[in-house]
Amino acid sequence: MKIVILLARYFVGLLFIFSGMIKVNDPVGTAIKMEEYFEVFAGDFASFFHFFVPYALEIAVFLSVLEVVLGIALLLSIRMNVTSWILLLLILFFTFLTFYSAYFNKVTDCGCFGDAIKLTPWQSFYKDIILLVLIIVLFIYRKNIKPILKVSTGDIVTGTSFVIGIIIAIYAIRHLPFVDFRAYKVGANIPAAMQPSEDLRYKYIMTKDGEEHEFEKYPTDGGYEFKEMILLNPEAQPKITDYSVWNDEGDFTDQTLEGNKLLVVTYDVKKSDSESFQEINNLLTDIDNSNITSWVLTATDGATFETFRHEVQLAAPYFFADATVLKTILRANPGLILLKDGVVKGKWHNNDIPSSQEIMTLIGS
Incomplete structure (x- = not known):
């Protein structure tokens, strides 16, 4: 014992x-x-x-x-x-x-x-x-x-x-977690993570005359009734399935993953640290004439965000995303995430706003 x-x-x-x-x-x-x-x-x-x-x-x-x-x-x-x-x-x-x-x-x-x-x-x-x-x-x-x-x-x-x-x-x-276990960690390729790592394989459970039968390919001959479909390699499923960005003009998900993007993430402006936007605005001004495009992602409704952006003088186009997704991307409100062709090059809490030189170095400019 x-x-x-x-x-x-x-x-x-x-x-x-x-x-x-x-x-x-x-x-x-x-x-x-x-x-x-x-x-x-x-x-x-x-x-x-x-x-x-x-x-x-x-x-x-x-x-x-x-x-x-x-x-x-x-x-x-x-x-x-x-x-x-x-x-x-x-x-x-x-x-x-x-x-x-x-x-x-x-x-x-x-x-x-x-x-x-x-x-x-x-x-x-x-x-x-x-x-x-x-x-x-x-x-x-x-x-x-x-x-x-x-x-x-x-x-x-x-x-x-x-x-x-x-x-x-x-x-x-x-600040941010010491170790980032999420699919949006620094170095992650978001477009690749949105695709399966290999072809998904399924097992089809069918019934015929009261008996169950298993098929790796869906049977084309008649007489079988579909019962269940089981994924055989679940580890190959996309690690990211809910990333989506939009505004009133349409879907902009793909555009966020093209070129150099500095995304300002503020999922809820009512809970946001508004004082940090002064430093964020200074950074956006410093990189304004570079090859980096600055966008804002929020889950706040349009009317509320319009009022907020004028209060903090945030001069960058804004787009909408799901609040849970934004919280998964970044444990900060607000925070910054730097993408190069969809690859995460850097992430920052609002207490650790980087310099424009640091941004340029990570992009390779």
């Missing part, structure tokens, strides 16, 4: 640290996922869940750092009575969350490992079931797990871990 407890401690501890660090790396992305859950719960259970939406970022930071601290506490056997109780309550909540999402198909990605590892709702639920079993074992035998450190030393370790985690999360919020 000692071996089982030891393996359970290390497995659960390391997994919690990994999961928490992935989220601490990108608190804004975690907050977006939590907002999605709050909206679902508000519609399915009680409207008071709407109260938590404005505080999603703060909650995301706390829970992400808590995961890391619990993982460290478990590895070092720090205050196992308290640690095991918190772990048990958390995993019970997470298991309910993933089951509800999977069974009722409410949230298609739990965000358990951020954008680093994508799990289907049922995969997330099965993962939590395994963790639940292991944590129950640790909970039952918590008094048999001897602390590695003195209580006072353990408190210093967990307290320091919590403070460091908060500092890292705040830095990631005020």
Whole structure:
């Protein structure tokens, strides 16, 4: 049993640290996922869940750092009575969350490992079931797990871990994630990511005379009734499927991926840092006579954005895109993304506006 407890401690501890660090790396992305859950719960259970939406970022930071601290506490056997109780309550909540999402198909990605590892709702639920079993074992035998450190030393370790985690999360919020796991990371080729990496192959499930038959090509002879089509190589699917840019004149998606484009992303002007637009405007003026075209992408309605752009004196054509897509592209509001023929050359938070010389260097001008 000692071996089982030891393996359970290390497995659960390391997994919690990994999961928490992935989220601490990108608190804004975690907050977006939590907002999605709050909206679902508000519609399915009680409207008071709407109260938590404005505080999603703060909650995301706390829970992400808590995961890391619990993982460290478990590895070092720090205050196992308290640690095991918190772990048990958390995993019970997470298991309910993933089951509800999977069974009722409410949230298609739990965000358990951020954008680093994508799990289907049922995969997330099965993962939590395994963790639940292991944590129950640790909970039952918590008094048999001897602390590695003195209580006072353990408190210093967990307290320091919590403070460091908060500092890292705040830095990631005020700048950009340290590691970008999304399809729009620097170096990504957006047009290529919008295409499958190879021809998609399907398996067709057909019925005839009450029996099921499988075909790799759709049968042309009669008598078969279509039942289901299964993708055989899902890993070949496009990594980007929802990127679209438009205005009242039509679709401009392809144009954003042609030539040199500096895109100012501000998905919601009501939540935007308006003071940073002075520095952005200076940059747009500096590159105005270069071979770089400046566009603005927003999810704000036209009338509201017209008022806003006059307030901040933003002299650049603007286009619309989906808010979720813009949040995926850039964890900043506003922020900048530099494209060269659809390849991401640079991304900046509004706290890190680059110089025109830096822009020119990245483009190769």
